[in-house]
Amino acid sequence: MNDREQIINAIAANQPAFSPSPATHFSAGDQEGLASQFADTLTAIGGVVFIVDSLADIHQHIKDNTSAEHRVISRIGGIAGYSEDIDTTLSPHSLQDVEIAVLKAHFGVAENGAVWLTEELMGNRVLPFICQHLMIALYMKDIVANMHKAYERIGSNSYGFGAFIAGPSKTADIEQSLVMGAHGPKTMTVFLIRS
Amino acid sequence: MKVGLFIPCYVDQFYPGAAIATLQLLEKLGVDVSYPKNQTCCGQPMANSGFAHLTGGCDKLFTENFRHFDYIVAPSGSCVLHIKEHLHSNEYADDAASIRNKIYELSAFLTDILQVESLPSRFPSRFPFKVGVHQSCHGQRGLYLSQMSELVAPGFSKPGKLLNMVEGIDIVPLNRPDECCGFGGTFCVAEEAVSVKMGKDRVEDHLSHGAEYITGVDMSCLMHMEGILRRQGSKVKVIHLAEILNSYQ
Amino acid sequence: MSTETKDHAALADDFNKDEDRVDWHDETLWWIRQKRDKAVNKLPDWELLRATASAIKNNVLSNLSAYLQEFEAKAQNNGIIVHWAADAKTHNKIVLDLLNAKGIKQMVKSKSMLTEECHLNEYLENNNIEVIDSDLGERIVQLAKEPPSHIVLPCIHKKKEEIGELFHLHLGTDKGNSDPQYLTETARQHLRNIFITRRAALTGVNFAIAETGEFVVCTNEGNADMGAHLADIHIASMGIEKIIPERKHLGVFLRLLTRSATGQPITTYSSHYSKPRDGKEIHIIIVDNGRSKQLGRADFRNSLKCIRCGACMNTCPVYRRSGGHSYHNAISGPIGAILAPNLDMEKFADLPFASTLCGSCSNVCPVKIDIHQQLYKWRQVIVQNGYAPAAKKAAMKLMSITLSSPFLYHTSGKAGRLVLRFAPFAVNNRFNPWFKQRDMPAPPNQSFGEWYAKNR
CATH class of the missing domain: 3.40.50 (Rossmann fold)
Structure with missing residues (x-):
């Protein structure tokens, strides 16, 4: 008998009588002011939030706050003379010197400040992790109250890789002192776009 | 009855x-x-x-x-x-x-x-001292005598409600309202080091808030804390809840 | 560090030799417990969430064989390669074979308590594979050649000065500099180079979804993702109990996990791995290693509901004052004390006794494991299996005889009041451990029974 059969047989023999899966109905949470709840929560966990009117505002913000020698990858449309786009065939290792990645998120979650991105929005799976600074474009209308609503929205969509990202990479492993920029981005900025 | x-x-x-x-x-x-x-x-x-x-x-x-x-x-x-x-x-x-x-x-x-709602209407009870209330774990988490700090639920306390009926009593707040004292039955000797450290920390919480008495519903916890208080030469006393409710001082 | 011959009480005694350090350890963990309280009190649905998570896990345990096979089929469909390991040895062998097949000699690993349980690092090193732990806390204990002392906070027992010294020795930081920001930045640079150059990455698994075949890994540092997305081969090790039935159940568990663990509303990264990158591989190793046996123990099976948040450790007044290493097991604290005896009852016979049964652990548990009740039950099982010390057996027998007889009780009580020989807390009278740091109660002139006979 191989390990697979051995394990499955042992489990089948030892598992208790069937216990049904429970209902998962939870209050939808405060539907008012989702954008401000999102902004407050993300700020509290180390993120930065700007409210803007359009993608062009984001481009301008990046131009105003970075210098031209920095490698900027934008997945929300090119910034003339500033950013490059990438395709999925690029080696992830070639992204190690990316200073800023600008990505669009599917939606945000008000209760925890997280944004949901799947692979196609990232361009390359490693990009939101390997860049020094992560910038996210999120339409205000695309904020849900909590994680139950988040998974309702994801539904049965298929993806190769997806992630909730909530704030900059961080650690508190040294005496519980919070330090931003453990391995991933040192900052995370979300641009909330008025719809 | x-x-x-x-x-x-x-x-x-x-x-x-x-x-x-x-x-x-x-x-x-x-x-x-x-x-x-x-x-x-x-x-x-x-x-x-x-x-x-x-x-x-x-x-x-x-x-x-x-x-x-x-x-x-x-x-x-x-x-x-x-x-x-x-x-x-x-x-x-x-x-x-x-x-x-x-x-x-x-x-x-x-x-x-008995649904006791007030003591003076039944008999006089007076205890004009600063008192720290120790929540014994088995009473609190086992018998639900009072709300547990871990849960998201409305607060209540049966011993607290009774003590509040006593004239002159001043209940002191604690930093950790329901941390275990470390008695734990045979734990108190089998795990002597941790048991004593837990007891010392619990006693210190009461002392730092100015308690003159430490009370509770379990004499075993109080015995453990009394052992530490006396070894420290403290004048603070332990007293069972019943003794406070039954006193007129 | 030799922990083989010492039991929890002896190791805790060592830990308590430095009282300031105990205070520091206790306060640090209590602070995390307070952060947890603050976070959970923001959710009016908290207790409903716990009850729901518990019920989902009950459903998982009752249907685990089917869910595992469903997960396997879906994962394979997604292009993931699935392996099964009945024990630690097989798990380690699978990892080694995968690396050898690709001629890989170096691997980067993010946090996985399962690989700690399997002693994977040791095994791979003995087979000439270098493993570098990428979680900062794990890297620190790895440099110190120590096991993690906490499942979420691996180096919570270490002071920053000690970490500064370790980094000075191994990573060339300035001597005497223990600024966390500086040390973390150094580790970032050091590990970035590791991530870029490693062709194999191993991660743990927080949740594996039967419905979709995907699995979720949660980190704050982003180290699992840095490893996995840069490697040719991603190996994910999971215990059989990591299964949850549906994707939507993640909504429940991700709300509970990090609030319970650290008081954060969610980890920075909750990564959902469904398919490998083009031309790359994802392997999942599904490990039993005693879990199916625990599933068969009716009193203890629900310990398998654990989602490894560590809340029971942070709240445990004994853990906080004895340190994780005193549990001499990969998983320490209350949850470790109910999991370990299943693996080796003799070696871990002391752990269920390292508790006052205060019950705080069960109250913070996000999946409502009745931890303190299981500690009580393990004590019975351990004694029944003959792992109680002989002196304790004799004392208990004597106590039982005395307390079963009103005559013996009253007689020995009279004598006992003088020397406290009878008292339950003084049965273990080797060196009179009560008296070492505590005074005895003042013996009264008469017992209540004697008073009652005279006065009523």
């Missing part, structure tokens, strides 16, 4: 004052209470040490002593919890089951069964 008074073994042997106060308190409240003289121990010291299989004698004795009462009341959360969770008797199976349901820790009996 006939009430059987269950006095845990260590209270009987070392803290008769707490037992007398419990008896007098119940008598003042008009309860028909009596003390079966053949009682010994609930069996918890063995059971919590892994020797539950040796508690048959205690269980039998307990059932024989208390099966004829309407209620059983004890000045201890821990022993009551043990009986509620573990009393079994092959000989008197129904009686044991019934005892498990009708045994009460004192503050729960006063609050839930």
Whole structure:
């Protein structure tokens, strides 16, 4: 008998009588002011939030706050003379010197400040992790109250890789002192776009 | 209503004052209470040490002593919890089951069964001191005598409600309102270092808030903390909840 | 560090030799417990969430064989390669074979308590594979050649000065500099180079979804993702109990996990791995290693509901004052104490006794494991299996006889009041451990029983 059969047989023999899966109905949470709840929560966990009117505002913000020698990858449309786009065939290792990645998120979650991105929005799976600074474009209308609503929205969509990202990479492993920029981005900025 | 008074073994042997106060308190409240003289121990010291299989004698004795009462009341959360969770008797199976349901820790009996809403209307009670309240774990988390800080739920406290009826009492706040004192039965000797450290920390919380007395529903926790207080040469005293409710100072 | 011959009490005694350090350890963990309280009190649905998570896990345990096979089929469909390992040895062998097949000699690993349980690092090193732990805390204990002392906070027992010294020795930081920001930045640079150059990455698994075949890994640092997305081969090790039935159940568990663990509303990264990158591989190793046996123990099976948040450790007054290493097991604290005896009852016979049964652990548990009740039950099982010390057996026997007889009780009580020989807390009288740091109660003139006979 191989390990697979051995394990499955042992489990089948030892598992208790069937216990049904429970209902998962939870209050939808405060539907008012989702954008401000999102902004407050993300700020509290180390993120930065700007409210803007359009993608062009984001481009301008990046131009105003970075210098031209920095490698900027934008997945929300090119910034003339500033950013490059990438395709999925690029080696992830070639992204190690990316200073800023600008990505669009599917939606945000008000209760925890997280944004949901799947692979196609990232361009390359490693990009939101390997860049020094992560910038996210999120339409205000695309904020849900909590994680139950988040998974309702994801539904049965298929993806190769997806992630909730909530704030900059961080650690508190040294005496519980919070330090931003453990391995991933040192900052995370979300641009909330008025719809 | 006939009430059987269950006095845990260590209270009987070392803290008769707490037992007398419990008896007098119940008598003042008009309860028909009596003390079966053949009682010994609930069996918890063995059971919590892994020797539950040796508690048959205690269980039998307990059932024989208390099966004829309407209620059983004890000045201890821990022993009551043990009986509620573990009393079994092959000989008197129904009686044991019934005892498990009708045994009460004192503050729960006063609050839930006698529904005491004010003490002065029944008898005078005065204790003009600063008092720290120790929540014993078995009373609190086992018998739900008060709300537990871990849960997201409305607060309440049966011992606290009773103490607030006492004239002149000043209950001090604590940094950790329901941390364990470290007694833990045989834990107190088997894990001496941690037990003592827990006790020292618990005592310090009360002392730093100016408590003159530390009270609670379990003499075992109080005995442990008293041992530490006395070793430190502290003047702060431990006192059972029943003794405060029963005093006029 | 030799922990083989010492039990929890002895190791805790060592830990308590430095009281300031105990205070520091206790306060640090209590602070995390307070952060947890603050976070959970923001959710009015908290207790409903716990009850729901518990019920989902009950459903998982009752249907685990089917869910595992469903997960396997879906994962394979997604292009993931699935392996099964009945024990630690097989798990380690699978990892080694995968690396050898690709001629890989170096691997980067993010946090996985399962690989700690399997002693994977040791095994791979003995087979000439270098493993570097990428979680900062794990890297620190790895440099110190120590096991993690906490499942979420691996180096919570270490002071920053000690970490500064370690980094000075191994990573060339300035001597005497223990600024966390500086040390973390150094580790970032050091590990970035590791991530870029490693062709194999191993991660743990927080949740594996039967419905979709995907699995979720949660980190704050982003180290699992840095490893996995840069490697040719991603190996994910999971215990059989990591399964949850549906994707939507993640909504429940991700709300509970990090609030319970650290008081954060969610980890920085909750990564959902469904398919490998083009031309790359994802392997999942599904490990039993005693779990199916625990599933068969009716009193203890629900310990398998654990989602490894560590809340029971942070709240445990004993853990806080004895340190994780005193549990001499990969998983320490209350949850470790109910999992370990299943693996080796003799070696871990002491752990269920390292508790006052205060019950705080069960109250913070996000999946409502009755931890303190299981500690009580393990004590019975351990004694029944003959792992109680002989002196304790004799003392308990004597106590049982005394307490079963009103006559013996009253006689020995009279004598006992003088020397406290009888008291439950003084049965273990080797060196009178009560008296070492505590005074005895003042013996009264008469017992209550004697008073009652005279006065009523």
